[in-house]
Amino acid sequence: MSIIDDMLNKEVILGSFTFTQENIIEFARQFDPQYFHVDPDAAKDSLFGNLCASGWHSASVWMKLNIKSLEREVGEMLAKGETPPVFGPSPGFTNLVWTRPVFAGDTLTYTRTVTSVRALESKPGWSMITMLCTARDEKNEEILRFENAAMIKLP
Numbered sequence: 001m002s003i004i005d006d007m008l009n010k011e012v013i014l015g016s017f018t019f020t021q022e023n024i025i026e027f028a029r030q031f032d033p034q035y036f037h038v039d040p041d042a043a044k045d046s047l048f049g050n051l052c053a054s055g056w057h058s059a060s061v062w063m064k065l066n067i068k069s070l071e072r073e074v075g076e077m078l079a080k081g082e083t084p085p086v087f088g089p090s091p092g093f094t095n096l097v098w099t100r101p102v103f104a105g106d107t108l109t110y111t112r113t114v115t116s117v118r119a120l121e122s123k124p125g126w127s128m129i130t131m132l133c134t135a136r137d138e139k140n141e142e143i144l145r146f147e148n149a150a151m152i153k154l155p
Helices: 001-009 021-031 057-081
Strands: 012-020 093-098 107-119 124-137 144-152
Touching: 001 107, 012 057, 021 057, 057 093, 057 107, 057 124, 057 144, 107 144
Parallel strands: none
Antiparallel strands: 012 107, 093 144, 107 124, 124 144
C-alpha cells in the first residue's frame, strides 16, 4: 500500500481541546475582542446569551492539533525506519463554517480527512493534498468545518 492510499479518505482524530472562560477571553483579547468573547456580563445580552469562543479560536486549535498530529506521525514513521513525507505550506482554505457557538466547558474533538492528492507540475516532486477538517462537540455535533489544501513532498 502506498503512502497516498494510506492517507486517502481516512479520518484522523487530531485530539481534543476544552474551552474555558479564561482561554476564551485570553484569545479574544488578542485576536477578536468582540464583547461576547471578552466580557461575560455583557455577553449575557448578546445573541449568544453567554460568553462564547471566537470562531478563529476554534479554528486555530485545529491548526495546533494538526501540527502535533503530524509531528507524532513523522516520529512514528522514523521509528519504523520509514521515510516520512515533507509537509509544506498551505495556499489556503475554503468553505469555512462555524455551525454552533462554543461556550466555556465545551470540549471539541478535531479531525482531518485527506480527500484528494494531485501532483504539482509546477513543483516537481511535490503534490497538493486537499483535506476536510472538522471539530465536533461532546454530542458529536459538528461545530466547525472547512476544506484545506497543503503542499506535501512524498517520499
